Amino acid sequence: MLHHKRDNALLNRSLSCSVLLHVIIFVFCVVSHFLPKKNNFLLMEVELSGGGENAIMSPNDTVEPPPELLEPIVPEERIEEPPIENVINGEGGAEAKSDPMQAPESAQEPTGDMSESVPPFHDDVPETKPAELPPQEEAVPNLDEKPKEVPAAKEKPKKKKRKKNALSDVIKRVEKKKSSEDRRKKIADLVEKSANAKNKKNDAFNKMLEGAREELRRSSDVGGFGEGLGYGSGGSGDGNYDKIIGTQIERNWIVPAGVRDAEQIVVSIRIQLKDNGEIIAAGIKVLDERRYATDLVFRAVADSARRAIIETGCLKIPKDKINLFRDFVFNFNLAEALKGRR
Amino acid sequence: MHFLRRVIFLIVIMFDIANCSIVVNVNKGVVKPVSIALNFIDKKGGMKRSFVGVIRKDLESTCLFRSVSEDAFMQKMDTILTDPTYNLWKIINVQYLVNIELKPYNDGIIDVTLVLYDVASKSKIRTISAYAKENDWRKMAHMMANGIYERVTGEKGYFDTKILYVATQHTKGKHKIYRLAMMDQDGHDNQYLTNGSSIVLTPRLSPKGNEFSFFSYKEKTVNSRKIPLSASVYRYNFNTRKTELMVQFKGMTYAPRYSPDGNTLIFSLSNNGASSIYTYDLVARKIRRLTKGRCIDTSPCYSPDGQCIVFNSDRGGTQQLYVMDTDGSNVRRLSFSVGRYATPVWSPRGDWIAFTKFGSSGFFIGIIRPDGTEERMLASGFLVESPTWSPNGRVVLFSHQDYYRKEQICSVDITGYNKRVVPTQMNAIDPEWSGNIKFDCVYRKKV
Numbered sequence: 001m002l003h004h005k006r007d008n009a010l011l012n013r014s015l016s017c018s019v020l021l022h023v024i025i026f027v028f029c030v031v032s033h034f035l036p037k038k039n040n041f042l043l044m045e046v047e048l049s050g051g052g053e054n055a056i057m058s059p060n061d062t063v064e065p066p067p068e069l070l071e072p073i074v075p076e077e078r079i080e081e082p083p084i085e086n087v088i089n090g091e092g093g094a095e096a097k098s099d100p101m102q103a104p105e106s107a108q109e110p111t112g113d114m115s116e117s118v119p120p121f122h123d124d125v126p127e128t129k130p131a132e133l134p135p136q137e138e139a140v141p142n143l144d145e146k147p148k149e150v151p152a153a154k155e156k157p158k159k160k161k162r163k164k165n166a167l168s169d170v171i172k173r174v175e176k177k178k179s180s181e182d183r184r185k186k187i188a189d190l191v192e193k194s195a196n197a198k199n200k201k202n203d204a205f206n207k208m209l210e211g212a213r214e215e216l217r218r219s220s221d222v223g224g225f226g227e228g229l230g231y232g233s234g235g236s237g238d239g240n241y242d243k244i245i246g247t248q249i250e251r252n253w254i255v256p257a258g259v260r261d262a263e264q265i266v267v268s269i270r271i272q273l274k275d276n277g278e279i280i281a282a283g284i285k286v287l288d289e290r291r292y293a294t295d296l297v298f299r300a301v302a303d304s305a306r307r308a309i310i311e312t313g314c315l316k317i318p319k320d321k322i323n324l325f326r327d328f329v330f331n332f333n334l335a336e337a338l339k340g341r342r
Numbered sequence: 343m344h345f346l347r348r349v350i351f352l353i354v355i356m357f358d359i360a361n362c363s364i365v366v367n368v369n370k371g372v373v374k375p376v377s378i379a380l381n382f383i384d385k386k387g388g389m390k391r392s393f394v395g396v397i398r399k400d401l402e403s404t405c406l407f408r409s410v411s412e413d414a415f416m417q418k419m420d421t422i423l424t425d426p427t428y429n430l431w432k433i434i435n436v437q438y439l440v441n442i443e444l445k446p447y448n449d450g451i452i453d454v455t456l457v458l459y460d461v462a463s464k465s466k467i468r469t470i471s472a473y474a475k476e477n478d479w480r481k482m483a484h485m486m487a488n489g490i491y492e493r494v495t496g497e498k499g500y501f502d503t504k505i506l507y508v509a510t511q512h513t514k515g516k517h518k519i520y521r522l523a524m525m526d527q528d529g530h531d532n533q534y535l536t537n538g539s540s541i542v543l544t545p546r547l548s549p550k551g552n553e554f555s556f557f558s559y560k561e562k563t564v565n566s567r568k569i570p571l572s573a574s575v576y577r578y579n580f581n582t583r584k585t586e587l588m589v590q591f592k593g594m595t596y597a598p599r600y601s602p603d604g605n606t607l608i609f610s611l612s613n614n615g616a617s618s619i620y621t622y623d624l625v626a627r628k629i630r631r632l633t634k635g636r637c638i639d640t641s642p643c644y645s646p647d648g649q650c651i652v653f654n655s656d657r658g659g660t661q662q663l664y665v666m667d668t669d670g671s672n673v674r675r676l677s678f679s680v681g682r683y684a685t686p687v688w689s690p691r692g693d694w695i696a697f698t699k700f701g702s703s704g705f706f707i708g709i710i711r712p713d714g715t716e717e718r719m720l721a722s723g724f725l726v727e728s729p730t731w732s733p734n735g736r737v738v739l740f741s742h743q744d745y746y747r748k749e750q751i752c753s754v755d756i757t758g759y760n761k762r763v764v765p766t767q768m769n770a771i772d773p774e775w776s777g778n779i780k781f782d783c784v785y786r787k788k789v
Contacts, residue, residue: 246367247370250368251372253368253370254371254437258755259497261693297495300496301496307463310462310463311462328364331365332371338373
């Protein structure tokens with residue numbers, strides 16, 4: 001009983017630990033799922049245009065991107081850039097105020113003859129700074145310069161910190177739980193080992209109990225004794241009879257090993273049963289009486305077989321099949337019994 | 343005619359069986375000793391422990407019997423005239439009950455009666471009664487043990503047999519002494535038959551029981567080298583207690599054995615590097631050569647019916663077993679597996695041939711059917727050799743030498759189980775098991 005209580009306590013502990021761990025992991029998953037993902041380009045959804053037949057676009061295909069992707073990934077305030085001076089552009093500098101995302105005029109595709117519109121490059125032409133792109137979140141900040149403060153951007157670092165803190169907290173908590181779980185498991189293993197050492201002594205007894213229970217079950221399970229094994233219409237020589245009835249005799253048959261001419265010895269004994277399966281002692285008869293009287297080795301084997309039947313005493317046969325076994329014959333095959341031991 | 347009777351009987355049985363609708367086959371069993379209770383009624387006094395002890399030791403040495411302790415007996419029987427209460431013996435799982443009564447008959451003569459009961463079938467199955475001199479009580483006990491063994495197993499007992507062997511002893515000068523000796527099969531009553539002045543080997547008992555032959559030679563030391571002289575076959579007569587030269591030839595003669603009738607001696611004779619098998623008629627005193635050639639043929643042994651001879655030969659390239667007819671014709675090979683074979687001995691039952699096998703994996707004692715099938719090993723060791731059979735063909739004795747050169751005689755059952763050491767006073771080799779010895783001092787009564 002004590003051992004069962006201990007086992008139960010150990011089981012409860014391990015169960016509670018596993019439940020706790022599962023809850024933590026679930027919480028972590030939920031938290032990470034509901035965190036904002038917009039600024040995380042790794043989680044950005046990239047919808048492939050088409051699909052199926054149109055999975056691969058050709059250069060001439062034009063597909064309108066979804067509206068959300070039309071928004072540029074830029075800060076909310078647009079920084080006004082000074083006009084790009086000395087832009088080699090035939091149309092003048094007014095157009096320099098156009099969208100900074102547009103490529104500089106110089107990068108536009110030339111129209112017409114190149115030699116006419118594009119003036120020759122001179123060394124004294126001052127180099128112009130390329131248009132500075134607006135700062136993006138993914139841009140690597142310049143460590144030398146302080147990042148320009150953007151009112152809207154102030155919230156984002158905080159969010160980053162929160163994310164990091166939450167993540168790290170969760171990870172720390174999970175790791176702590178894991179380590180404590182490992183410790184508990186080790187302790188539980190040690191306790192189990194010591195319990196097993198004591199349990200080993202009880203194993204033999206438990207086996208005996210199991211064997212006794214099995215015997216009881218077999219003896220009481222009369223109804224299910226032959227079910228599904230196909231007694232059928234009777235007949236002779238079914239392997240089922242050997243298994244079911246023969247095994248009851250086998251355990252009591254002390255086989256004489258090393259006898260002469262063992263392969264020629266098969267003892268046939270006729271027996272009769274009462275209604276309850278009890279063997280009638282007077283009805284045990286060795287069929288080959290002549291050989292029993294003349295062959296001493298055969299007589300010794302027949303005596304051992306008869307003794308096995310007497311010691312068995314009562315055969316377990318279902319009541320509905322008892323009529324089949326009122327009068328039948330046992331064949332004791334010495335050669336088969338001594339296979340590998342002659 | 344006998345075969346015809348058996349066939350008719352089988353047909354009758356089959357009809358009988360056919361009348362019964364069901365036949366159940368029992369193809370398995372348990373191989374374990376039978377439990378036996380020895381109840382001794384000592385009316386003389388002082389002999390209980392020793393007499394029962396001999397019977398118990400004989401039966402338990404076979405590993406077929408397990409003796410139940412007297413402390414477990416639930417019924418005390420003071421007489422053999424009344425039947426036991428079988429249920430009281432069944433409770434303690436006794437399968438056979440033996441009641442032995444010993445009482446004085448006359449001066450120096452004891453009267454022993456044995457009754458054997460089968461507890462399961464609740465019946466008396468055997469009674470033996472005999473007189474003997476009080477000094478021969480051991481022989482009487484062996485005879486009683488034989489009676490129990492025969493009734494339970496159906497085979498002849500071997501407890502009343504002797505073992506002939508060579509006792510060896512190392513002297514201080516590292517010189518080894520060889521002496522012929524004889525003892526009971528349980529190691530008692532040891533007697534030395536030679537004085538050790540010459541080297542003796544391979545003693546072989548005559549089936550007639552009155553003599554045995556052996557191989558002997560004397561040595562001469564020349565320049566600290568030992569040179570054998572006149573190696574020949576001798577015989578010893580139990581009645582006259584004298585040793586005489588049986589046959590002497592040019593060359594070495596060794597491995598002598600008797601024919602089943604005891605009138606012929608078979609041995610091998612080596613000359614110029616080759617060895618052949620010869621027979622010597624002890625009555626007509628004529629010699630006959632059976633094998634020829636430049637190979638080594640040795641260790642011949644007759645079959646129990648005297649029709650065949652088994653021997654080992656290297657005519658095929660390696661040392662293997664061969665069988666031939668008694669005239670030397672129809673030689674056929676018996677063994678074909680890896681290893682070398684030597685000292686074949688035919689079982690008294692005729693169903694097995696024991697041999698020594700050796701190779702890279704060591705030494706073995708094995709048995710093989712006369713047709714060359716079912717070869718299997720019974721024992722192995724650092725050096726095992728010279729097998730000999732018990733008279734009932736169930737037990738094999740052999741020489742065993744361990745790594746430290748301790749020489750012993752061991753026994754093993756034909757099943758390969760029950761390996762035992764036979765107790766001897768000194769180191770022992772070359773055992774030879776006698777047949778059943780008729781004890782003139784024991785007289786059976788009609789019961």
